[in-house]
Amino acid sequence: VVKEKNRMGECPVWEERENALVYVDINSQKVCRWSPVTNEVQSVSVDARVSSVALRQCGGYVITLGTRFAFLDWDTQAVTTILELEQDKPNNRFNDGKVDPKGRFFAGTMAEETAPGVRARRQGALYTLFPDHSVIKQLDQLDISNGLDWSLDHRTFFHIDSLSYAVHAFSYDVHTGKIACPKLLYHLEKEEQMPDGMCIDAEGKLWVACIDGGRVIRIDPETGKRIQTVRLPTPRITSCCFGGKDYSEMYVTSAYDGLDEATLAKEPHAGEIFKVS
Numbered sequence: 001v002v003k004e005k006n007r008m009g010e011c012p013v014w015e016e017r018e019n020a021l022v023y024v025d026i027n028s029q030k031v032c033r034w035s036p037v038t039n040e041v042q043s044v045s046v047d048a049r050v051s052s053v054a055l056r057q058c059g060g061y062v063i064t065l066g067t068r069f070a071f072l073d074w075d076t077q078a079v080t081t082i083l084e085l086e087q088d089k090p091n092n093r094f095n096d097g098k099v100d101p102k103g104r105f106f107a108g109t110m111a112e113e114t115a116p117g118v119r120a121r122r123q124g125a126l127y128t129l130f131p132d133h134s135v136i137k138q139l140d141q142l143d144i145s146n147g148l149d150w151s152l153d154h155r156t157f158f159h160i161d162s163l164s165y166a167v168h169a170f171s172y173d174v175h176t177g178k179i180a181c182p183k184l185l186y187h188l189e190k191e192e193q194m195p196d197g198m199c200i201d202a203e204g205k206l207w208v209a210c211i212d213g214g215r216v217i218r219i220d221p222e223t224g225k226r227i228q229t230v231r232l233p234t235p236r237i238t239s240c241c242f243g244g245k246d247y248s249e250m251y252v253t254s255a256y257d258g259l260d261e262a263t264l265a266k267e268p269h270a271g272e273i274f275k276v277s
Helices: 261-266
Strands: 009-015 020-025 030-034 041-045 050-055 061-065 068-073 078-084 092-099 105-111 124-129 135-142 145-150 156-161 166-172 179-187 194-200 206-211 215-220 225-231 237-243 249-254 274-276
Touching: 009 050, 009 092, 009 194, 009 237, 009 249, 020 050, 020 237, 030 050, 050 105, 061 078, 061 092, 092 145, 105 135, 105 145, 124 145, 145 194, 145 206, 156 179, 156 194, 166 194, 206 249, 215 237
Parallel strands: 050 092, 194 237
Antiparallel strands: 009 020, 020 030, 030 041, 050 061, 061 068, 068 078, 092 105, 105 124, 124 135, 145 156, 156 166, 166 179, 194 206, 206 215, 206 237, 215 225, 237 249, 249 274
8 A cells, every 4th residue: 555665664553633554664764654545655754763653642753763762743853852771782772662551652672783694682672661751671681672562451461572483471560561471472483484563453363474474474362373364465574553444454564675686676565565454
């Protein structure tokens, strides 16, 4: 549905009040908004890699860029830093983020590659930004903090550390926002490659984007089994969310960064955004 290609399209969020899909292109340092009505993409450029975006009740967005939490005013394009973290880790940046059922913003970090395939291990962490702008660290020693969501009964938090090739479930206290007691929920099969972004559906099942696996997979958290696979027409599938007027459409982002020229020539859809009905 979005033909404008993203180097690293990520973190799609449906914004009801704008009737639009909001997402980021991490490596182009842009926050984007696509209208299915006009088919137009608007974007705001920022001064660092912007890895996640979430909605604010008062309008505008909260974003993670570089190692900062910040507010983005869409109309003025002003970015206001809330807090800078991990200043002792110059190779780190934020990655995926999402708002919990009580309006707290969970977002995690990762170490960037210093050369292709070379990355310092266990440098990432998961943080929670509270509405009063305070921040706590929830997890440490992560590789690539990624896909996250909450169960429909708000008792479980789901999280992906990509290099573990797995989805983990944590107990979640909706009153405090604290997570505890990680359990392995699902380990990806070889052909599914690496897990990236994730969302939950109205039946409480998880959808996981498989980067380099060219698919999203549906997992039943009750049984820990994969129950559905939707293949997409490009390999680097990064994230997914539900949207549209009754939230019956799943939007799926992708990337073209990381594909060599020979592969790109064979992958005309790399970096586009797809809709699964």
